[in-house]
Amino acid sequence: MFQRSSLIILCSLVALVYGRSLPSFIKPCKRNDPQLEKCLIELIEGIRSNLAKGIPEMRIPPLDPLHVPQVTLDQGSGSVNFQAKFKNIIASGAKNFNLTGVRLDFNVPSLSIDVGFPALRLDSDYNITGKVLVVPIKGNGKCQGNFTNVFASVKLLGKYDKRDGKTFLSVKERKINLKIGNLQIHFSNLFNGNKQLSESTNVFINENWRDILQEINPLVEDTIGEVMMQIIKGLLDLYSLEDLIPY
Numbered sequence: 621m622f623q624r625s626s627l628i629i630l631c632s633l634v635a636l637v638y639g640r641s642l643p644s645f646i647k648p649c650k651r652n653d654p655q656l657e658k659c660l661i662e663l664i665e666g667i668r669s670n671l672a673k674g675i676p677e678m679r680i681p682p683l684d685p686l687h688v689p690q691v692t693l694d695q696g697s698g699s700v701n702f703q704a705k706f707k708n709i710i711a712s713g714a715k716n717f718n719l720t721g722v723r724l725d726f727n728v729p730s731l732s733i734d735v736g737f738p739a740l741r742l743d744s745d746y747n748i749t750g751k752v753l754v755v756p757i758k759g760n761g762k763c764q765g766n767f768t769n770v771f772a773s774v775k776l777l778g779k780y781d782k783r784d785g786k787t788f789l790s791v792k793e794r795k796i797n798l799k800i801g802n803l804q805i806h807f808s809n810l811f812n813g814n815k816q817l818s819e820s821t822n823v824f825i826n827e828n829w830r831d832i833l834q835e836i837n838p839l840v841e842d843t844i845g846e847v848m849m850q851i852i853k854g855l856l857d858l859y860s861l862e863d864l865i866p867y
């Protein structure tokens with residue numbers, strides 16, 4: 621017992637002085653690598669299965685499937701207006717991501733990530749009431765969606781924080797641009813399970829999802845941006861830039 625706690629104290633001291641070490645399966649990229657972007661892409665693609673399972677020691681939650689307890693979408697005005705609550709969201713398929721760009725600008729500082737997802741599946745409980753284009757929508761039950769050829773471009777702008785002589789990046793602003801190739805979605809139990817209304821509303825949504833999504837795009841981008849930022853923020857709070865991308 622004594623030995624164990626001494627070891628923990630020793631490790632904490634070492635961490636304080638030398639920084640937090642990365643898990644052994646991560647070979648960090650060097651700051652002065654002339655091909656830093658390529659190195660970062662290969663690094664992240666190389667730990668694909670670890671990212672899917674989650675890396676607790678780096679505060680990275682399991683990303684595939686990713687569990688999001690709750691998302692509230694409150695779209696107040698326009699031709700699409702509704703209040704929706706999605707609970708127990710499970711997003712799967714993210715591990716097949718295709719990283720096309722990772723840019724770090726140490727001057728700003730900023731971090732940009734371009735990533736494609738060939739197929740994402742979302743399962744959740746929903747509760748919605750409102751109007752989509754000309755059609756009213758109301759119900760609660762299970763919602764299931766298939767997204768294909770999703771492309772997200774995320775840019776995080778931050779500032780440097782000095783802590784214990786190390787440089788941490790704290791995120792101040794995020795920008796996200798989202799493109800969805802195709803979407804199939806199904807809300808079960810709309811209108812208290814009224815079969816005909818439920819069916820016709822689902823057909824309408826699937827035929828018009830592009831127009832509907834266009835109306836609520838800022839809201840959707842903001843929501844997805846927040847989820848992605850929370851994940852990256854956890855990592856950046858824990859590791860200094862010297863630890864992540866050593867000189």
Ligand SMILES: *[C@@H]1O[C@H](CO)[C@@H](O)[C@H](O)[C@H]1NC(C)=O
Pocket residue numbers: 718719720736
């Ligand atoms: C990833 O995306 C790039 C750019 O869109 C494309 O050239 C490449 O073929 C894709 N790779 C995979 C494995 O899908």
Ligand SMILES: *[C@@H]1O[C@H](CO)[C@@H](O)[C@H](O)[C@H]1NC(C)=O
Pocket residue numbers: 747748760
């Ligand atoms: C759905 O939301 C409405 C309005 O917020 C609420 O009154 C209702 O209880 C909710 N229904 C369920 C099943 O959660």
Ligand SMILES: *[C@@H]1O[C@H](CO)[C@@H](O)[C@H](O)[C@H]1NC(C)=O
Pocket residue numbers: 764765766804805806
């Ligand atoms: C999504 O894809 C799964 C498996 O390919 C399929 O079973 C399901 O019906 C699809 N969902 C929708 C809403 O089309």
